[in-house]
Structures are given as structure tokens and as C-alpha cells.
Amino acid sequence: MARPVRFNVHPIKADINENVSIVDMPEGYSGEGFFTTKLSNVVGLARKNSLWPMPFATSCCGIEFMATMASHYDLARFGAERLGFSPRQCDLLMVMGTIAKKMGPIVKQVYLQMAEPRWVMAVGACASSGGIFDTYSVLQGIDQVVPVDVYVPGCPPRPEAILDGFIRIQDLVGKESVRRRNSDEYKNLLQSYGIQ
Amino acid sequence: MSLTNETIKERLKAKFGDEVSNFEEPYGLLTFEAPKDLNLKIMQFLFDDEELRFQFLTDLCAVHYPGQAGRELAVVYHLHNLTDNIRLRFKVFTAIAQPDVFTATQLYSSANWMERETFDFYGVNFVGHPNLKRILNVDEMTYFPMRKEFPLEDQTRIDKDDAMFGRGPGGVKAGVDGQGHGPVTGQAGPLNTADQGGATSQEMRAGKGSDEL
Amino acid sequence: MSVDQHIKLPEGSIEKTTTTLNLGPTHPATHGVFQNILELDGERIVSAEQTVGYIHRAFEKLAERRPLYQITTLTDRLNYCSSPINNMGWHITCEKLLGVKTPKRVDYLRVIIMELSRISDHLICNSVVGVDSGAFTGFLYVMQYRELIYEIYEEVCGSRLTTNMGRIGGFERNFTNAAFEKLEKFLAEYPGVLREFENMFTRNRIFMERTIGAGPISAERALNYGFTGPNLRAAGVDYDVRVHTPYSSYEDFQFEIPVGSTGDCYDRFLVRNGEMWQSLKIIEDAYRKVKEFKGTDADVFHADAPAYYLPEKKDVYTKMEALIWHFKIVMGETEIPPGEVYQSVEGGNGEVGYYLISDGGRTPYRLHFRRPCFIYYQAYSELTKGSMLSDAIITMSSLNLIAGEMDA
Numbered sequence: 001m002a003r004p005v006r007f008n009v010h011p012i013k014a015d016i017n018e019n020v021s022i023v024d025m026p027e028g029y030s031g032e033g034f035f036t037t038k039l040s041n042v043v044g045l046a047r048k049n050s051l052w053p054m055p056f057a058t059s060c061c062g063i064e065f066m067a068t069m070a071s072h073y074d075l076a077r078f079g080a081e082r083l084g085f086s087p088r089q090c091d092l093l094m095v096m097g098t099i100a101k102k103m104g105p106i107v108k109q110v111y112l113q114m115a116e117p118r119w120v121m122a123v124g125a126c127a128s129s130g131g132i133f134d135t136y137s138v139l140q141g142i143d144q145v146v147p148v149d150v151y152v153p154g155c156p157p158r159p160e161a162i163l164d165g166f167i168r169i170q171d172l173v174g175k176e177s178v179r180r181r182n183s184d185e186y187k188n189l190l191q192s193y194g195i196q
Numbered sequence: 197m198s199l200t201n202e203t204i205k206e207r208l209k210a211k212f213g214d215e216v217s218n219f220e221e222p223y224g225l226l227t228f229e230a231p232k233d234l235n236l237k238i239m240q241f242l243f244d245d246e247e248l249r250f251q252f253l254t255d256l257c258a259v260h261y262p263g264q265a266g267r268e269l270a271v272v273y274h275l276h277n278l279t280d281n282i283r284l285r286f287k288v289f290t291a292i293a294q295p296d297v298f299t300a301t302q303l304y305s306s307a308n309w310m311e312r313e314t315f316d317f318y319g320v321n322f323v324g325h326p327n328l329k330r331i332l333n334v335d336e337m338t339y340f341p342m343r344k345e346f347p348l349e350d351q352t353r354i355d356k357d358d359a360m361f362g363r364g365p366g367g368v369k370a371g372v373d374g375q376g377h378g379p380v381t382g383q384a385g386p387l388n389t390a391d392q393g394g395a396t397s398q399e400m401r402a403g404k405g406s407d408e409l
Numbered sequence: 410m411s412v413d414q415h416i417k418l419p420e421g422s423i424e425k426t427t428t429t430l431n432l433g434p435t436h437p438a439t440h441g442v443f444q445n446i447l448e449l450d451g452e453r454i455v456s457a458e459q460t461v462g463y464i465h466r467a468f469e470k471l472a473e474r475r476p477l478y479q480i481t482t483l484t485d486r487l488n489y490c491s492s493p494i495n496n497m498g499w500h501i502t503c504e505k506l507l508g509v510k511t512p513k514r515v516d517y518l519r520v521i522i523m524e525l526s527r528i529s530d531h532l533i534c535n536s537v538v539g540v541d542s543g544a545f546t547g548f549l550y551v552m553q554y555r556e557l558i559y560e561i562y563e564e565v566c567g568s569r570l571t572t573n574m575g576r577i578g579g580f581e582r583n584f585t586n587a588a589f590e591k592l593e594k595f596l597a598e599y600p601g602v603l604r605e606f607e608n609m610f611t612r613n614r615i616f617m618e619r620t621i622g623a624g625p626i627s628a629e630r631a632l633n634y635g636f637t638g639p640n641l642r643a644a645g646v647d648y649d650v651r652v653h654t655p656y657s658s659y660e661d662f663q664f665e666i667p668v669g670s671t672g673d674c675y676d677r678f679l680v681r682n683g684e685m686w687q688s689l690k691i692i693e694d695a696y697r698k699v700k701e702f703k704g705t706d707a708d709v710f711h712a713d714a715p716a717y718y719l720p721e722k723k724d725v726y727t728k729m730e731a732l733i734w735h736f737k738i739v740m741g742e743t744e745i746p747p748g749e750v751y752q753s754v755e756g757g758n759g760e761v762g763y764y765l766i767s768d769g770g771r772t773p774y775r776l777h778f779r780r781p782c783f784i785y786y787q788a789y790s791e792l793t794k795g796s797m798l799s800d801a802i803i804t805m806s807s808l809n810l811i812a813g814e815m816d817a
Contacts, residue, residue, distance in 0.1 A: 056435060058442050058464050059813045060489040063533070064570055067559075070552035085437040100816075102334050103442060103463045106434055129355065132482065135467035136341055136350045137333060156570050223505055223750050252632055255751075255762055257777040274751060274764070274779075278632075278646075281653050285751065306635025309787045317469070332462035332816055341470060348470050 023049065040178045047091070047117070048173040049079040053166075054090035056110065058097030061124035064156040065096050073159035078166055087113040092169060093146075098126035099139045111146040112195065116181050119169055122148045123162055125155045147189055199247065199280040201226040207248060211241060227285040235271075235288045236298045242275060242284070243303060250275040250284055253300065256310035258318040260292075262344050268292035269318055273300070290320065299325040317342035427455050430798075434463045440537055441812025443786070445801070452797045457790040461783070465816040472776040476741025477503050477577065478719070480776065485571040487778060488814040490533045491526035491757040492572045493562065498754035501656050502763040503577045506750045509714045514702050515579040516658035518710070520695045521592070522565065522574065523657070523754075524688040528599075529558045530757030531639070531681040531688075534809040538678055539610060541806045542619045547609055554602055557595050564588035578718040579711025589696075596693060603689075607682055620674035624792040624804030631672060634791075635784040638759025640808060643680045644672030650755040661698070662691050674807040681809075716743045741771030758782050758809055782808075782815040 026045060028037030053075075057065055069075050069083070084090040087110045099107055111120065122142050125131035128151040130140035142148060149172055152165035180186055190196070204226060208216045216238070218229040230238055242250040255274040262268060267289035275284045290297055299322040300307040311322045312331040319340035322328055330337065339346060349358070432445040442463040448455040468487070472480050484495040497519050504511065511519075532555055536548035559569040564587050566574040575581065610616045626636075631644040641648055647666045651659040667683030669676030702709070711718050719738055724731035737743055747769040753762040762779030785808065792808075793801045 060486055060571055062441075063489055066533075067552060067556065070556075071549050072553060072556045085435075098464055098466055100463055100465050102465065103434065106463075110435060130353075133466045133471070134349050134353075134356060135471060136346075136348065137465045137467050138350075140350070140353050140355055158569065222748050225751060227749075253635055254753075254760070255764060255777070255779040257764060259766060259775045272764070274762070278648055278653075283654075283751070304635070305630075305633045306784050306787065309783065313783075330462075332465040334462075341467070348467065348474055 040176065041174075043178065044174040044176055048170040051078075051080050051092045051119075051169070051173065052082050052084050052090045053080050053092040053094050054084050054087050054110070054114070056093060056095045056097075056107065058095075058099065058103065059126070061096035061127070061156040064159060065094070065123065065162060068159040068162045073163065075163070075166065078163070078170065080166065087111070088115065090114060091117065092119045092121060094121045094123055095127045095142050096123040098124075098131060098133055099142050099145075100137050101139050102137075104139045104142075104145050107142055108145045117173075117176070119149045119173065120146055121150045121152065121165055121169055123152045123165065124157060125153055127151075128153060131155060145193070147193060199277065199282050201282070204248060204282070204284065207245070208238075212238065225283050225285055227287070229287045229289065232271075232288040232290050232297050235273075235286075236300065236303070238286065239273070239275070239300060239303055248277065249279060250277045252276040252278050253304040253306050253310075254283070256300070256307055256314065258314045258320055258342075260318060260343050264289075266291045269295050269320055271297050271314065271320060292319075295320045296323050297321070298323050301325055316340070319343070426450065432801075434460075440806060441810055441815070443810065443812055443815060445789070445805070447793075447798070447801065449798065454793050454796055454798065454801055457793050457801065459786060459789055461786065461812075461815055463816070464812050466813075468778060468817040469776060472773055474772060476739065476771050477745070477773075478739050478741075480773070481575075482571070482573050484778075485573055486813050487780065487817060488530070488756055488758060488761070488782070488811050489570060490811060491530035492570065493522045493526045493574045494530075494754060494756045495761060496572060496574045497523055497657065498752065498756070498761055499763060500575050500577050501754065502750060502752040502765055503717070504712075505752050506746065506748055506765060506767060507577065507714070507717055508746075509578050509712050509717060511578060511657070511712045512709050513658060514699060514706065514709045515711060517661075517695045517699045518580060518584060519575070519657045520659065520662065521692050521699070522562075524692045524695070525558050525561060525595075527688050527755075527757055528685050529555050530809070531685050534757075534807070535606075535610075535678055535681050538620070538674065538803065538807050539616070541803055542616055544609065544613075544616070547606055551602065551606055554595070554599055557591065557598075561588055561591045561595065564591060576711060576718050578714045581719070582721075583708060583710040592692075592696060596689070596696070600689060603682070603685060611679070611682070617675060619799070620678060620803060620807070622671075623674040623796065623800040624807070625671045625673040626788060626792055627672065630788070630791065634788040636759065636788070637781050637785075638756065639677060639680045639684060640672070640785055641759065642666060643669035643676035645670055650753050650760050654753065656752070656754060662694055664691050674803050677807045745769060745771070753779065756781065758811065758814065759785070778817055780814045780817055782810050783817070786810055786815060 023045065026037045026041035028035055028041070055065055067073060087093070093111060093114060095107060122128045126133060126138070127142050130138050132155065134140070139145065150165050150168045152161055154161050201221060205219055208228065212230070212234065215234055216228050216230050220227045242248050252275065253273065254276045257272055259270045259272060260268060261270065269292055270287050270289050273286045275286065288297060297320055299311055301311065308326070309331060311325055312328060314320050315322060315328055316330045316333050317340060329335070333341065427448040427450050430447045430449055432447060434442040434444045444460040444463070446458045446460070468483050471483055475483070481496050481499055484499045485492040487495045532551050536551045539547040562569060562572050562574065564585055566572050566581065626644050628645040631641050632646060636644065637648065645668055647668045649666050652666065664687045667680045667687065669680050715734065717738060720731040720734050725735045745767050747767050749766040751762060751764045753760045759781030760779065761781060764777040764779065765773055766775040768774040789805070789808070792804050
């Protein structure tokens, strides 16, 4: 029952002019010497291509993150060149690895130290839902303590999956309304987590 | 003359007589048992003796046998003689009601954290330990999780349905253990309360939990 | 309102002359989650108190719930930088309990994989020591070759990091030609890379000044603290489980054990580099030995133990008996003899021991992991007493503390 292995039988010839990726202009109305668009589009475009992630690496997913950051998979091409280790300077909290109950308050503390706008990515099965560790000492997912924007499943997720999660965060960042953080829905969400 | 299991057995019997008992050699490793008051004396003898020289503590752990009355907790020491390359396993049994065992920290510095871990999991009280407190679990935990009567899962979690795993509410079904090891006592106290360690899931979400960081 | 109505200072904190610094669980230099509370007198460390358990996942309790094959996935997550060593160590423990004898070809293939994982583990540790002393290039350069090792793992078992590799009695499939080609590519290219990595660090003035004399330990204290692995060998004791209690046919291989003298960070760095060279030598040796098996011998990749070795997938999907056996073995319904066994293997950090007590049931009655990181981290306060803060950081990273292994 062998299935033939499929290779990329139509390789694309490398061409420098097509390989350079240029960010698309947001929709708007332009004329001689001016361009109008929504503020959220411009702000979102700037933000999403310059996110400063905070790696909160606890276990095995942390090693896959190191591989993502290294030159083979390279997170820097997406604008996340500068990894901050202080939450006060970061936009995106990437929680990678199992969070034990002992560590839960610390994740909360780190999240509280981040300034708005902030996003959270739960990388790996353990951060999403506790993973294979359905035990007395493991927090069954960081969404028990902080609101999460993107979940990346996998044990550990391949670097490509982590990059996919990052791209989805970029989508969220790019399309976010400037009024979101002051809206009632967001405030209720934070209230349910006990965050003022 | 190289050191063999026979020689070690002879020396131990010569020094301690009937106190050391239950000599076995499962898979080639000499194993014996001794009363808990003699654990330090035996280890000191094995350490100092010119011929025996068991000067490396490989491992220290405990096992819980709920069926044996008066001998429920076994503390198991694995010793290693590096120069002659012989290993030894040595057990002391203690009752669960009074689980006091002398600490080996004076002799082996590596026993410090291994005994704390054993205390954390089983509640064995190591007499004379410099800092006997929990090491791996949350400090507020009130029970000893590795004992057989306590369940593996966090009973306060709301996102997983125990009925789907064949386990009734409150943890392991009374009478049948998940792994077929025989009946365990039904529901112990901490299963449904916040004693699991710090806070339940809901409380953690609301912001309570360990305050010290 | 006066200050003391707002702020409650801890007892004796005004009179205290030392500063408390919390090198908290989240810190760029703690690779993994463990905490150190340091008391500093200016820049000098007076005392250090460690807190672990921030990633305690209750492996030992989990293992009492899982049949033998399901425990392999737990062992992956102990020292996750070198998961295959833990997997194979666990399978060797089970083979000892069950009385399964593996053929030589399986042993040699296991040796190849275990030595590759050892290289992968030491690469992370050494490059991260470089990063902590400010040299980022080594890390990026060397991670490329870790990717090649991951590709070899993928050819063998399908996964990169948490490999769950092998079965009780051997491997799940024979190594493909692609796996051997990648191995040959690795053996051809890696020595040059390692040499360049060494040139960057070994006689580099800045690196030497940073690491020589940082966190030294004498051989007697190291033995008393239960050190094993490269940390013990850097202190001068040549204890290596592969040589003293050989498993998986390690006695058929000739290799040296690099040994240091002072046990400081520089010695640990050099010992790990030396071990990588020795591992390369062992892999070449083992590969040559594997190539000597010709004909039907070259198709052997597992022991003949139908009660414990999962049947091949092509049979499981087509034949009823194979499907039933697969189910029975995975659920632990085949006969497991009662007994207690202690087996240790030389992991990236030292002696990884598995103490397994079986009572004849489906799952172990007790499984205890002897975790080297947990045992030698106790010595950290002694290693850093009286040294400067920067030495404390570099000592921590050179000890190769893997939090998963520490807390289990």
C-alpha cells in the first residue's frame, strides 16, 4: 500500500525581482500628494511588522522556539527581530511550554506588566490546554489565568507552525480597531480574569 | 580479591547480624532491608569501610505500599562503589503513622534535595534535615500526592470531563483503581477543595493564588 | 501620612547590609524556569537560595497510570534537548525487566542515535554559554547543524524534538537510505563546524577571562553532591556510565573520556567539546559496524519478542491478529513479570536512572527517575559563594540545567 512520495516537481526558478516581498498598501483614497485611509489600517500595518515578542519559554516548546529564532526558520523576517526579556517593553507574550500551578501567578504578573496593546500567543499543547499533563500540578491551559489571542497546537509545534501562529497574530494586529481596547467587550473580558 | 555481592553480604551480616535481612539479587543488584533506626549506621559503615567504600549515593526515593500495615512507606537508597564498580540497594520501611527516618544529609550532600522530594511526595519526615520543606509542589499543598490514595488529576478542573475517561466524579472509582492495582480508599479530603495547591482554576483566573514571587 | 503607614518593610531589612536579588523564574539567562534568590554584598554573592518546581509535571504519578509504551512519551520530556537518550534508556530498562535481548545491529543503531543526541545536547549547552558571555554568532552557526540532526531523527521516527523513538527491542522501522545519507552528510560537514566553533571560543581572551575560575568545584565535593556527567568529569573524576556499566553494546567501542581539573565553567565547556569529538568518533565507528551487516542481517531492526514489540504497521492495518496484538501490547495486557530493576544510561547531563518496580500489573507500581540536573543543582549555592554576579549567571548556564529534567 505504498503511496508515492510527492516531491515539488514544479520548482520555481529563483528571481530576485519576484522574491522580494513588499507589503501591500492599505485600501484608501489617494490623489496627488496625499493618501487617506483609516487610522487603524496604518497603525495596524506599522504594529504588525514590528512586534516585539517576549519569549516566555518554559520547556520543550522553548527549544523549538530557539530553532524558530535561529537562522534556518528565522523569526526576524517577520519583523520580530528584537526579543525583549522585559515585559514592559514587549507587545506579544509568547508562552511556550507547560505552565505549572506554581508558575501561573507569574504568568499573570508578567502579563500585567505589559502595556496595552498586548497580545498573547499560547504555543504548544501544554500552554493551550495542559497537553498530555492532566495532573494535579499543571495548569490546564494558560487561558485559565490570562486572555489568549492565538493558540498554536502541537507537541512541540514545528517551527513552521509557530510561524503560522505568528502570522495569525499579525493578522489580528493589522485588523484591530483603534477602539478595541476601550470597548466594553474587552473590559468585560479582562474583568473575568480579575484584571482591572 | 575483587568485591562481589557475596562478600558484601558476608561483611554486612558479620557487622549487623540479624538486623539486615531479606537479601535478594534482582537482576544482579544486591538488595537488602534494615530497620529504620540503623539506616545511618549502615550507610556510615558502607562509606568508611576500607573494602566496601560505597561513597556515592546514586538515588534516594520512597515507595508506598498501602497494604502492608506498619510498613507502608519504604525509603530506598541506591549506593554505588565507583572504584570497584558495584551497586547496592538498601531499603528501610516505616509506618505511615510515624514516618520518621534519620537523614543522610551529613554523610551525602546529595541527599538534601532528594529527601525534600521524598518528603514532598510521600510525607516521610527526615529527622535532622536542615531544611525539610516542599520542593517541587506548591508550598501551600496540604497532602502528599504520590501516595496511592490520591488521584492524578486536578479534581477542580472544569474543561475535562472525567466521565469520558471512565472515572466518576471525585476521581478514581472506589473499588477499582485505574491501573488494576487493587482497591483504594474512596474519596479523600482534598479532591474537591482548593487544597490541591494554592488555588483552584477559577480562583487563579480571578487573581488569587500564590502572592509571593 | 508617614511612610511606614504605606509600606511594610520586612523584619530587619533596614539593618541588613546585603541586597536581595531575585533571579526570578523568568529571566533571559535562566534557560528554563527555576529561581535563585541571591544575597549580594555589592557585586559579591553572599548566599544563593534556589527554588525549583516551577514546571513540576508529576511524571512519576503519571507513570503509574500508563502502560510501558505510553511512558516513552513522558521520558521524551525529561531532558528535551536529547530525548532519544531518555527513550532508549527507558526501553533498555524495560528490556531488562522483560528479559528481551537486542541483536547487535539494533545496539549499534541505538548507539548512533544516542551519540547524535549527545552532540545535540552539548551543542545547545555550549552555544548558550557563548550567548550568555555575549557571543551570539556561535549559537546561530551551530543551530544549523542541530537542524541536520533533527532531520536524521525525522527520517527514523518522524519527529524532531520529542521523538518517542524506538520500541522495546529495537526500532519501529529500518533506517532508510535517506537517513544514512543525511548521517554521512553530517559526518562530513560537522567536524569543520565544530573546529570553527572551538576556534571562536577556546583561546578567546574574553571568553577565557569570563569562564576560568567561575564556579569551581573539587572532585570530592562533586562526588558528595552526586554530580555525574560532564560536570563531574570537569572536576576530574572519569565516571561515565557507558564505560562503567555498559549498555547497548558500548563495550564494543573504543573512546576516551575527556576529564578536566578544576571543575570551573571553562573546564565544563572544554569537556563538552571533547565529548562531542568522542561522540563523532563513536558514530563513525558504529556506522562502519552497521554497514558490515549484509544481506538479511541488514534487515534486522528489532529483537524477536512478539509479546512486547509492536507488530509492523503494514500488518496492523491488514491482519486481525497483528491488530489485536498491537492493542494488547499498547494497553499493557501482555505479561509483565513482577520485579524491580534499576537501569541507568549516560544522558547529556549524567547518569539518568530508571528505578522501575513492577507488580505484574499493566502499569508500573512505582517508577522513579534519577534526574541528574535535580541532584547537581543543589550544589549551586556552594559553587557561587563569594563570586560575582556575572559568574553566577555563567555558572548557571554552563551547568546545563534543563528545567524539564529538574522538576519532572
